[in-house]
Amino acid sequence: MTDAALLSVSRVTKRYGPRNGGLTAVDDMSFAVERGEFVSVIGPSGCGKSTLFHIIGGLTQATEGRVSVEGEAITGPHPAIGMVFQEESCFPWRNVIDNVAFPLELAGQGRASRHATAQGFIDLVGLRGFEQRHPSELSGGMRQRVCIARTLAARPRLLLMDEPFASLDEQTRMLLGDKVLQIQQQLHQTTLLITHSITEAVQLSDRVIVMSYRPGRLKRTLAINLPRPRTADILVSPEFGTYVAELWNDLRQEATRGLAEAEG
Amino acid sequence: MSATRWQQAAPALGVLLIVALAALLQFAIRADWVDGYTVPLPSEVLASLPRLFVEEHVLARFAMTAGETFAAATMALVAGLAFGIVLYRWPRLRAAFEPWVAVLAAAPLVLAYPLFLVLFGRGPLTIVVIGFASALAPVILKTVEGFAAIRQVLLQVGRSMRLSPAQEFSLILVPAALPHIFTGLRLALVFALINVVGVEFLINLGGLGQLIGELSERYDLPGTWAAIGLVVLVSVLFFVVLDAGERRLGRRR
Ligand SMILES: Nc1ncnc2c1ncn2[C@@H]1O[C@H](COP(=O)(O)OP(=O)(O)OP(=O)(O)O)[C@@H](O)[C@H]1O
Ligand SMILES: [Mg+2]
Numbered sequence: 001m002t003d004a005a006l007l008s009v010s011r012v013t014k015r016y017g018p019r020n021g022g023l024t025a026v027d028d029m030s031f032a033v034e035r036g037e038f039v040s041v042i043g044p045s046g047c048g049k050s051t052l053f054h055i056i057g058g059l060t061q062a063t064e065g066r067v068s069v070e071g072e073a074i075t076g077p078h079p080a081i082g083m084v085f086q087e088e089s090c091f092p093w094r095n096v097i098d099n100v101a102f103p104l105e106l107a108g109q110g111r112a113s114r115h116a117t118a119q120g121f122i123d124l125v126g127l128r129g130f131e132q133r134h135p136s137e138l139s140g141g142m143r144q145r146v147c148i149a150r151t152l153a154a155r156p157r158l159l160l161m162d163e164p165f166a167s168l169d170e171q172t173r174m175l176l177g178d179k180v181l182q183i184q185q186q187l188h189q190t191t192l193l194i195t196h197s198i199t200e201a202v203q204l205s206d207r208v209i210v211m212s213y214r215p216g217r218l219k220r221t222l223a224i225n226l227p228r229p230r231t232a233d234i235l236v237s238p239e240f241g242t243y244v245a246e247l248w249n250d251l252r253q254e255a256t257r258g259l260a261e262a263e264g
Numbered sequence: 265m266s267a268t269r270w271q272q273a274a275p276a277l278g279v280l281l282i283v284a285l286a287a288l289l290q291f292a293i294r295a296d297w298v299d300g301y302t303v304p305l306p307s308e309v310l311a312s313l314p315r316l317f318v319e320e321h322v323l324a325r326f327a328m329t330a331g332e333t334f335a336a337a338t339m340a341l342v343a344g345l346a347f348g349i350v351l352y353r354w355p356r357l358r359a360a361f362e363p364w365v366a367v368l369a370a371a372p373l374v375l376a377y378p379l380f381l382v383l384f385g386r387g388p389l390t391i392v393v394i395g396f397a398s399a400l401a402p403v404i405l406k407t408v409e410g411f412a413a414i415r416q417v418l419l420q421v422g423r424s425m426r427l428s429p430a431q432e433f434s435l436i437l438v439p440a441a442l443p444h445i446f447t448g449l450r451l452a453l454v455f456a457l458i459n460v461v462g463v464e465f466l467i468n469l470g471g472l473g474q475l476i477g478e479l480s481e482r483y484d485l486p487g488t489w490a491a492i493g494l495v496v497l498v499s500v501l502f503f504v505v506l507d508a509g510e511r512r513l514g515r516r517r
Contacts, residue, residue: 091436
């Protein structure tokens with residue numbers, strides 16, 4: 001099955017039992033991510049994005065459906081997938097370089113060699129000079145970059161990120177978006193990014209998957225035909241604006257519904 | 265003075281306070297506000313130290329009490345981590361047994377010393393076992409508390425990287441819970457020391473506890489107080505070592 005998509009999600013449904021609220025968080029979602037592609041999943045808060053993230057990462061069992069990597073069904077965490085969590089997840093007891101080198105340590109690499117490799121990823125995310133710092137001495141954006149570098153250091157074939165910049169301010173988020181573009185260009189990293197930011201999704205993606213709110217269904221897929229390599233300049237291009245407007249149109253109804261339900 | 269300078273000066277300040285209190289006591293006894301027959305002069309307590317060293321083998325006793333305490337606390341640490349991980353992994357066991365462990369922590373186990381004598385004989389083993397038994401509960405409680413307080417997302421990182429249970433234990437659970445484990449270890453040393461000295465005193469065997477018993481029976485009050493001071497010194501020693509260890513392992517989190 002060499003021509004199977006890198007990631008294939010087919011008819012995945014997640015229902016929480018009556019004891020957990022009896023809710024269908026993800027409903028019959030199907031999509032695929034090809035090698036080298038950058039795909040975003042976008043949807044309003046509470047629509048089931050993190051649930052989908054945990055299912056693809058093999059941390060949660062889907063109620064129905066199947067997730068496969070290169071044709072191989074996922075039953076638990078898969079070595080081809082590297083996860084960056086929504087919540088900040090650096091190890092506070094390790095300094096930056098030992099955080100980033102963590103997966104290499106697991107693989108049994110010696111100290112010198114894993115530090116050399118880790119250094120490359122630290123440079124890549126723009127944290128050179130902070131190798132010996134501990135997470136408590138870094139800003140939130142820097143910590144999230146440490147987490148990304150740590151995940152990249154394992155050389156996953158699919159980078160899976162759940163709103164990695166959600167807790168950051170607007171400027172930092174845009175700068176980190178640039179960083180992700182750079183990483184994408186240098187590593188040709190296949191990426192599935194979960195986000196609720198429309199601009200982020202358009203700026204970074206080849207394709208955007210829009211989720212509906214309750215039940216969390218695939219509402220539409222939008223191909224972003226902006227040229228690569230991309231820079232921050234595209235943020236002001238008219239095509240960019242068109243894509244953003246189109247996505248906002250889709251999302252507005254969902255977000256409004258979500259808000260109304262949350263308040264009602 | 266800057267904050268760090270203050271921090272450096274703090275231990276000296278503590279010693280100074282002790283010295284000042286002793287001086288005050290000295291003065292109070294001399295002025296007959298305090299009965300010199302029940303409370304010996306601090307100067308006499310200090311003067312009795314050379315005598316204790318020469319006549320009572322204080323160094324050997326100090327080493328014995330410290331060694332027994334260390335052995336008991338170390339055993340409590342190892343066993344406490346093991347029990348801690350079991351109670352953490354199986355929440356039902358935790359719900360069932362944690363209250364009993366808390367009760368055990370408060371129980372004056374030392375009163376059961378005759379039972380331990382029967383089981384382990386009248387020797388250092390009994391002393392260490394009683395010290396261990398009294399130190400175990402706080403380590404278990406603190407360890408479980410530490411494990412339970414770990415942020416879920418750190419464990420999820422471990423799962424996503426497919427750690428084995430042993431790797432999860434040594435690479436995530438223990439380092440994340442280290443501050444709690446150190447608190448447990450501190451309590452363990454305190455509980456172990458109290459009980460080791462108590463049993464030495466009760467069964468008239470071994471280290472500083474026995475010395476305190478003997479000296480007080482001889483009405484050698486300055487000697488008794490000096491020996492008690494040496495017990496305090498044992499715990500000061502442990503705390504200094506532990507502080508240094510914690511600073512090395514758990515800096516800047
Ligand atoms: N373990 C669980 N048990 C019961 N319900 C859950 C559980 N986890 C999530 N849910 C519910 O499933 C729905 C989707 O949650 P999820 O965290 O996937 O949303 P999200 O899209 O990631 O939201 P956000 O953008 O705020 O992170 C929510 O209504 C949530 O309350
Ligand atoms: Mg989420």
